[in-house]
Amino acid sequence: MNADAFVYRDNQLFAEDIAVSTLAERFGTPTYVYSRRMLESAYCAFDDAFSAVDHLVCFAVKANSNIGVLNLLARLGSGFDIVSGGELKRVLKAGGSPDKIVFSGVAKSVADIRLALETNILCFNVESGAELERIQQIAAACNRTARISFRVNPDVDAQTHPYISTGLRENKFGVAFEDALALYQRAAAMTHIEIHGIDCHIGSQLTSVSPFVDALQRVLGLVDALRATGIELKHIDIGGGLGVRYRDEIPPTPAEYAHQLLAQLASRNLKVLCEPGRAISANAGIMITRVEYLKDNGDRHFALVDAGMNDQIRPSLYGAWMKLEPVSVRSDVGTAVYDVVGPVCETGDFLGKERELTIAAGDLLVLRDAGAYGFVMASNYNSRGRPAEVIVDGDMAHLVRQREGFDDLIRGEQLLPGHDHG
Numbered sequence: 388m389n390a391d392a393f394v395y396r397d398n399q400l401f402a403e404d405i406a407v408s409t410l411a412e413r414f415g416t417p418t419y420v421y422s423r424r425m426l427e428s429a430y431c432a433f434d435d436a437f438s439a440v441d442h443l444v445c446f447a448v449k450a451n452s453n454i455g456v457l458n459l460l461a462r463l464g465s466g467f468d469i470v471s472g473g474e475l476k477r478v479l480k481a482g483g484s485p486d487k488i489v490f491s492g493v494a495k496s497v498a499d500i501r502l503a504l505e506t507n508i509l510c511f512n513v514e515s516g517a518e519l520e521r522i523q524q525i526a527a528a529c530n531r532t533a534r535i536s537f538r539v540n541p542d543v544d545a546q547t548h549p550y551i552s553t554g555l556r557e558n559k560f561g562v563a564f565e566d567a568l569a570l571y572q573r574a575a576a577m578t579h580i581e582i583h584g585i586d587c588h589i590g591s592q593l594t595s596v597s598p599f600v601d602a603l604q605r606v607l608g609l610v611d612a613l614r615a616t617g618i619e620l621k622h623i624d625i626g627g628g629l630g631v632r633y634r635d636e637i638p639p640t641p642a643e644y645a646h647q648l649l650a651q652l653a654s655r656n657l658k659v660l661c662e663p664g665r666a667i668s669a670n671a672g673i674m675i676t677r678v679e680y681l682k683d684n685g686d687r688h689f690a691l692v693d694a695g696m697n698d699q700i701r702p703s704l705y706g707a708w709m710k711l712e713p714v715s716v717r718s719d720v721g722t723a724v725y726d727v728v729g730p731v732c733e734t735g736d737f738l739g740k741e742r743e744l745t746i747a748a749g750d751l752l753v754l755r756d757a758g759a760y761g762f763v764m765a766s767n768y769n770s771r772g773r774p775a776e777v778i779v780d781g782d783m784a785h786l787v788r789q790r791e792g793f794d795d796l797i798r799g800e801q802l803l804p805g806h807d808h809g
């Protein structure tokens with residue numbers, strides 16, 4: 388469906404039609420590289436999968452919020468799922484349409500709600516009664532009407548990592564299923580609230596469709612119960628969460644996912660919204676890093692690379708397994724099993740453990756499937772500037788975010804007044 392843009396030609400790894408080694412020379416390391424072709428074809432796979440019904444694909448901006456990436460998707464007509472005012476401003480900067488934006492997030496601030504109302508976004512995905520009250524108040528004060536959905540928590544087990552499972556009662560997300568009816572009735576009586584839909588998002592990196600189907604069935608029960616009380620919804624937002632292959636997972640394709648969900652929705656007059664993040668951008672990105680040193684501690688081999696957990700935190704944070712590949716395939720040095728670790732002063736700073744690699748100091752490595760929850764989670768820990776970001780398009784490469792330097796690191800900081808220094 389989405390042909391890999393990162394393949395070897397004559398033992399050299401390419402990104403579309405450019406050698407990765409050329410990108411490393413031009414932009415330095417570590418650098419994130421995204422394939423325009425893979426981003427666009429992943430978006431189109433979702434858009435096509437739902438083409439039988441009125442629908443809107445809202446890319447989850449938190450997965451990859453580079454404005455160059457958002458702009459490519461906006462040009463294709465994508466909607467966006469945001470979780471902050473900062474993400475809203477990014478989407479607008481990237482040319483996204485306000486009437487295709489949905490606003491998720493458990494603790495929306497007054498300022499962010501006001502900005503979203505002034506922007507006239509499509510819908511707020513409301514996560515509590517208290518938030519509903521706050522939106523009503525702000526909307527009344529600025530004389531706007533807020534379109535809303537409630538994010539309901541269907542209490543289904545997404546069978547994914549506990550840190551990225553969101554649809555269980557014990558999670559902080561959404562409103563309890565049994566409270567939803569009363570909340571909709573409260574909303575229906577409010578002056579500046581317009582009930583628009585219902586929303587549910589149960590977790591991330593799901594590799595089977597059945598939890599989505601279970602959740603949808605429960606939500607549809609609620610849609611019926613609402614109709615019986617006279618509340619008619621215009622849309623159902625099925626959230627994001629479709630998984631991707633990092634190692635040997637075999638997630639459903641967007642077409643398989645949509646097929647099963649649409650079967651549940653047949654004959655209902657509901658617009659379908661979905662909020663994929665990872666499934667659109669993960670496979671479309673890589674991170675290039677350079678081996679600084681090789682060393683042995685006892686019988687353990689280490690490859691010390693120039694990218695650390697501040698650049699890419701998924702292995703450290705979730706124990707995520709991400710593929711590491713050499714940029715040049717060589718046979719003139721020995722093969723060994725390495726822990727690939729970064730320069731950050733934390734034992735948890737690694738990109739991969741026990742990887743068989745044929746490498747020498749100075750070689751380039753690529754961390755695959757790094758296009759989602761990669762750069763967006765990068766930090767300046769250890770006073771390290773965040774990496775550059777590049778989009779490749781055929782044989783062209785565009786820098787869409789320059790590497791951070793020292794001025795970026797200390798922006799906004801200042802010395803105390805009254806003492807000479809330097």
Ligand SMILES: *Cc1c(COP(=O)(O)O)cnc(C)c1O
Binds near residue numbers: 491629662664759
């Ligand atoms: C994170 C998130 C998404 C996207 O999840 P993916 O697993 O990246 O598809 C969608 N909707 C909401 C509300 C989210 O929090």
